[in-house]
Amino acid sequence: MLSIKNLHVSIDGKEILKGINLEIKPGEVHAIMGPNGAGKSTLASVLAGRDLYEVTEGEITFQGKNILDMAPEDRAKEGIFLGFQYPIEIPGVSTVNFMKTAVNEHRKHKGLDPLTASDFLKLMRDKKALVEIDSKLTNRSVNEGFSGGEKKKNEIFQMAMLEPKLAVLDETDSGLDIDALRIVANGVNKLKTADNSTIVITHYQRLLDYIIPDVVHVLFDGRIVKTAGKELALELEEKGYDWIKEENGK
């Protein structure tokens, strides 16, 4: 599904990602862990198409298509979803209008007619229930005045609405209390099918108690330095990241 080869990425001339290789197959859940500043969020942003970053070398193919030249909206319509670490508040843009526009853009891409108003509302209702998000929130402007937990739930709600093939969840667990974490993880698990894949980017192991990864990678200093099964997450939780740093001579 996703294939990243020798990916080098810079921002303002400073190299952040120094040769990432990653293969993800349909139905797999990959966790990317690593200390602060390793490049985890950069990788997520680059996958979604943020133009602040410059890809200096390497390639990313998604379902056989080179996505590096694609605009963020085209990547989204191809099926890539980024759950933001810091979801943006957009006063004045209603969540309903935002989602209706987004869903219909996706449908147009697939050659489908826009949803009728009643079908759209039904879809909203179903997906809201899935992520246990309150109507009070979805009736407001996008993320405006939401708590940290509400914003993260709203990300998963949007993911549910758009049904991506690849979801990249960037520190979706940060700032969540245990109840919100459970709801968010539960939402992700319910959306899981044999065909879609998930990248869970996290600093801590806790989220991985709920979203069980098939593969765990450790990203350090712009490179993937370790790849193993889910037991690696536990090891990191126990030992911290210092041993990784030592192994890699820093």
Add this chain to the structure above:
Amino acid sequence: MANIDTINKDFADLFEQGKELLSNGSSDCMNKTREKAFVQFQELGVPTRVNENYKYTNLIPAFDHPYNVNLRYMEVDVDLNDIFQCDVPELDTNMVLLTNGWYYGNNKVLTELPEGVIVCGVQEASQKYPDIFNAHYGKYAKPEEDGIVALNTALAKDGLFIYVPKGVVIDKPIQVVNLLRSDRDLMATQRNLFVIEENAQAKIIVCDHTLTHHKYLSNSVTEVNVAPNAVFDLYTLQNQHLNSVILNSIFIRQDKRSNVLTNTISLYGGTIRNNHHVLLDGEHCENNTYGMYLLDNKQHVDNFTSIDHAKPNCLSNEHFKGVMDGEATAAFAGRIFVRRDAQKTEAYQSNNNLLLSDDAQINTKPQLIIDADDVKCSHGATVGQMDEDALFYLRARGIDEKEARQMLMFAFAHEIIEKIRVEPLKDRIDALVDTRLRGEISKCNTCALACKN
């Protein structure tokens, strides 16, 4: 280019030579006020950029043009009721037409107005209702402070008069459509007087339109007196062509416990100058002054506002927002006075601007003059570009860049539209603003408007 002295002298000549036409048909009250204003105009002249209040709007190019001036009512050769039909769906209003500043002679009779409400031309009102007229005419505008207000007062012949008697509530808004229609370049002078008596309520929607593509200079002054406990809304929709100049001065006096909301929306036009003066002249008044300007090309809009808290315990909210593209220029000046005895004043003001191009320019100047010590006041101005993070967020959900920009611009503007207290008007303005922000011209009538914008 003519210099300012020539322009001022031309007006002096016009006044002297047109004296008979000017005084004909006007009441003594109007003519006395006129004489005095002319002297004031001779002292002040058309304001130039030397005048601090006109620093950002150069009126010389607007005035330096051989306009036609009609000092008497010109019969209209077509039925304007047929030409102009506002297509705002669901917006059920009492519609009044004015042509080139004059009350249109063939206005349909407004049969649905409550008893005692008067809607007619200013000239007619000055003759027919002298008691009401003389008590208010010229009492709120300040020709001594602004040359264009003095010029308007000196040349004023007609305009719209609205009187809402004590305790009367007009449910349906009164929609005033100012049509500029001429076969040559024209300067129009319009003078309006709205009197809202105690405990009365009225909503007025003013739409400015150009029906032909001649160069227009429209200089209008509106005086409003809002008596105790009355509620008054004034929505002004400026939608003209690039060759038009709108000078729009509004003076509102509020008595105790009155509640006023104004919303001035500049959708399209060449040069627009709004002078907006509010006097809170009784305790426990509420004033809401809102405005929005959407500019591109070389359009220019200058909102010059002053809110005078003369009495204690009043609340004012002022908010203007602008979206500017191309080489458009705008200015905002917001002056809030809190006089010495106006304790417990609450006055809030902000001006936010979204610049879409490198060449668009805004000069914004909040100004608070506070002579009382127990007040809550705030002011703030922002000038910014499109929020790139928000743009990326929308795009990351599959919304294309153009649409995402549109959504953000619209959201920015919507905060002002939201304040409209007439539901169908709100929806209509939403639609007009949406079209306008897509770079199209929002025609809001079914007239065969063939403007070369």
